[in-house]
Amino acid sequence: MARRWRSFGRSFGSALGGKAGRFSGIRFRLGVALAIALAPILVLGAIQAEADFTAQAAQRRDALRLASERAAATSKARLDGAVVLLETLRPDAVGEYCTPRLAALADRLRGYEAILRVRADGTVGCGTLEAGRTRSVAGQTWFEQLRMGQTSVALRAPSALAAEPALVVAVRAERPLGGFDGALAAVVSLEELRPDVSDPALPEGAEAALTDREGRILVATDPAAFAIEGAPLSGWVTRARASASELFTGVDANGRRRIYAGAALAGEDVYVVLAARDPGLWSWARLNPIGALVLPLLAWLAAFVAVMWVSERIVVRWLDYLERVAAIYARGRFGIRPVQAAAAPSEIRLLAGTLGEMAEHITERDLSLTNSLAEKDALLREVHHRVKNNLQIISSLLSLQQRALDDPAAKAALRDTRQRISALSLIYRTLYQSADIRRADLSEFLNDLVGQLVASETGRGPVVTSEVRADSLVADPDKLAPLALWLVEAVTNAQKHAFADRGGHLAVRFKVSGQTSLLEVEDDGPGADEDRVGSGVGSTLMQAFARQLRGETTLAAAQPQGLVARLVFPTPEALRPVDPRDVEGGTGG
Structure with missing residues (x-):
């Protein structure tokens, strides 16, 4: 349940455009869409600026051409005045x-x-x-x-x-x-x-010159302005002879691009030339940059900031708030309600209300499930308790029957049966007394079972001491039953053959080694003989219980004396060990 809600919280947070999805969230996408929507403002501003520049460039050229014609006309008028003077x-x-x-x-x-x-x-x-x-x-x-x-x-x-x-x-x-x-x-x-360059009708920085028919400079305000690289002025003179004036461009000796306009001054012998700087395609010297570029850009930025701020206040911050609430729900805390969303827009309030209702339904369902599980847990513990009591009743009946028998073999058989029933009874007692009624810790269970088996023989013969060293491993009853019955057979065999009439020491060891587990029962008796190793009922049962665990049983001599019964079987799939030291399969004492 908790994992499902954590996954839901992550998905919901990502869908709302959290920090991890900064470039795929609403804020980023809204900004991109807004930038694209407002882009025509900048495009229109650039187009208008280019149109203004083109128009002003054309006006500049026309003004320069008209100025050259006007200068030529003025000079001609002075020459005509000289002719009139001479005629008089x-x-x-x-x-x-x-x-x-x-x-x-x-x-x-x-x-x-x-x-x-x-x-x-x-x-x-x-x-x-x-x-x-x-x-x-x-x-x-x-x-x-x-x-x-x-x-x-x-x-x-x-x-x-x-x-x-x-x-x-x-x-x-x-x-x-x-x-x-x-x-x-x-x-x-x-x-x-020579034309007067201080004339306000001329473009700023204009220069003037007079040339002969070959294009050679006669007089000039700035000779460098008329030293055109790679193209003498004679070319325009030829064209000017066919029309009243001529307009052309070139690069002067200082590397500046200029516009030139010329007209004939006196017949075909002297010509007037005016030069002005060409602003170029991307020069905005003659434009109004504030009206053409700055104002559209500021309008675009103002609209962008305004919409982003409004979207942040109206949408994004409420989505962030709901994302935090959903993250709290993902951690299993459904008592929180998105009450702050009461001041949000109606759509956000609707979404917050849906989240609140979802939390209430989940809380109610969790409470119902918890109560149902508690009831089932109590019923199952009661079942385990009654099964344990019934097994104890059966064991008591067998004990009464055992006392009524005179045949030693029959008594031994009933005693062995009682021990097996007691082992099963211990399983159920361990289950209903544990925190999880479906599983039990093998370390505690083996200690209790060995103690019970040794205690059952106390007072009937020599003293038997026991030692249990077991790793902790949480297993279910399906694995506990064959393991307990195998241990009962191994301990019973030791009691019958190793400790009869002499007592001794019993060592039980359980070790988890990764995918394999090992259970050993070692005594210090006289060792193996034909009576202890063979096809007896105990050995047969041990082999049967080992097959149930998909393992195998071996009997070997102990050092310096005695016998070791070993059960090697795959480690059951279980929960985390109770003892953290046994996570990697370490041994316990």
Whole structure:
């Protein structure tokens, strides 16, 4: 019964998700299910963040492209303003004070390095060129284009006109009849035409540069930002010639990935390029990390913690409580009731009520079984007592009959019969006097039986002393009866043949050796003779009783004299020995 309830307690505790089943219990499974249920919050947050990043990256590129177009348009407007200025400076308007007037004009206008009046043969008539610069522009590209009939040009200034990178803006001058009469030219610094990177409309950290048609950097705020690894800028220049602007990416000399946007500035000779850092696919520099990631994560954690706390307070802690109650029931203590579950949810209260009812039914049934067993135990003890009394009555009747006989052989036969009946009577007395009426300890039983057999002959002849050394072994009556009758025959034979007319010492030894047990009866008589070893009734009965125990009997000479009767038989399946020292089959004294 106790083992069944211990097994039930372990199964119930495991089903409720105890500590041993931490990863298979309700708490763990509920947490996993909740984490999966709330996972879409994080997934949607990540998708939204990626969408925001993609949109802002596209906006960043569009802003950079529009900024390059706007910068190119601004620079073109300044160049157009220079053309208008030069067209207003007709040769007849300059007059004989050409150089002072042009110098004063160049000083007032920002970004103009020089303003020139060029004659039809290419010589500089007047202007503000630095000392040492060329006095003839004949053969230069821009001058030859004007000579060929082009009204205005804006090209990169040759080194003969400007020491620093600059543009030359020139318009054609004509005579009244339309003949070529030279040109008016202005040298404009490229630094002045370079876009202003402090413009708030540009992305943070933007850089600006001007290039020629080959993609070579003319001026730049940070030359390293335009030193693209493995891909010169000339590639984008070719593409920019076919459209108003061009957008591309690359890695600069510092290993930073950048976005580049460019547009033509002056014809096909000068181009403006803007560069901004590319944030990359997983960079959140331009995102709102709190709204895109942190808030969804905090919402997920808050929901997870809240549900886990609620489940702990409402479900798990009550299941733990019921598991402890079930563990108490498994130990056989059914007086405990789960009264604390009165404050639990209705489902838990129902389960607690079921456990309480189960405990009450088990208590009632155990009480009924205990009473029934006690009654049966008392009845069985009474039966054993009456059987013992009946056997004693039979022994008394045989004793009366024995006294009435004159034949010694008949008297001896009745005496032997009385001893066998007394041995059986002792079995029943031992059973109803023991704690367990179904079993008896062989050590106590053998001591009582030998004492009874020796005492029955006291006063009829010489003194016989006895010694019993027996291991304790709890056996049932089926094994006690043949063992007791075998011992009666062995002791009776010793009394008849070894101790007759002389007395002596009787030694009885019982030893349990694992799967085999040994019972010996040794006397110190004269030893074996033909009368003691043969086909007598005693020897025949001893062999019969030995077969009932699935053992065998042998008779051997003792040292220094006497006879030993041995019974070797398999150790009966029995309960634990009474004496703990005999658990491993030790000997007793």
